[in-house]
Amino acid sequence: MKKSKYLFIGITFLLSFSCALFVAMKVFPNNPFSKTKNNTETSLQNKIQDGDLIFQTSESSQCEAVRIATNSKFSHCGLIYKINGNLFVFEAVQPVKLTRLEDWIQHGKGAKYLIKRLKNADAVLTPATLQKMKDYSQGFMGKEYDAYFDWSDTRIYCSELIWKIYKNAAGIELSKLKQMKDFNLSDARVQKILKERYGNDIPLDEKVVAPSDLVDSDLLKTVIDTY
Structure with a gap:
């Protein structure tokens, strides 16, 4: 009798856990839902909303070239999603993935x-629109990072990811698209990266959106600035 009782309790626990796991993974696969909030995330919970954009300064040679070419201190960005009560940054790195907000901040x-x-x-980011954005984001999960800044969806880079999610899922163009030739490409450090990426065939007419274009968007307002 006792064995049956314990078996019933065990099965009930497993079913409950499985349901929780399904709900957590329904929004995004590989959701690291099991981590608890730390002080950073807890303090930001009431200040941050689903769909906020977050920017930082990264220190790789490519990121340095991006900062120089765009005349901006910002070289990386992501889209904040609230999932099961936790804050994540959806970002295009290698590969495209969800990163816990506090971990993302520490990378900058x-x-x-x-x-x-x-x-x-x-008014605009209704629950239905935010769900469309999250559903659309699923199609980018796990894609390779685009170090060549090509405008196709085969690979994708950080600001392109955000721009396309807002445009195609929410119907909002956060900024006008530019061409590669519109940026400051004359600096030696930028030239070095371009040479490594393209040789002598630089796609100067390629559509591009930089983190700085999103930062400077007239559609956005600053919520938190720790610089």
């Missing part, structure tokens, strides 16, 4: 960051 220079939000977010 000096752990500094800037958070921006649509000025009319409360």
Whole structure:
């Protein structure tokens, strides 16, 4: 009798855990839902909204070239999603993935960051629209990072990821697209990266959106700036 009782309890626990796991993974696969919130995330919970954009300064040679070419201190960005009560950054690195917010912040220079939000977010980013954005984001999960800044969806880079999610899932163009030739490509450090990537065939007419274009968008307002 006792064995049957314990078996029933064990099965009930497993079923409950399986349901929780299914719910957590339904929004995104490989969701690291099991980690608990730390002080950083807890303090930001009431300040951050689903769909906020977050920017930071990264220190790789490519990121340095991006900062120089765009005349901006920002070289990486991501899209903040609230999932099962936790804060994540959906970002295009290698590969495209969800990163816990506090971990993402620590990856930036000096752990500094800037958070921006649509000025009319409360009216535009309805639960239905946010779900469309998350559903659309699923198609990018696990894709390779695009070090060549090609505008196709085969590979993807950070600011391209955000721009396309807002455009194709929410119907919002956060900024006008530019061409590669519109940026400052004359610096030797930028030239070095371009030479490594393209040789003598630089795609100057390629559509491009940089982190700085999103930062400077007239549609966004600053929510948090730790710089």
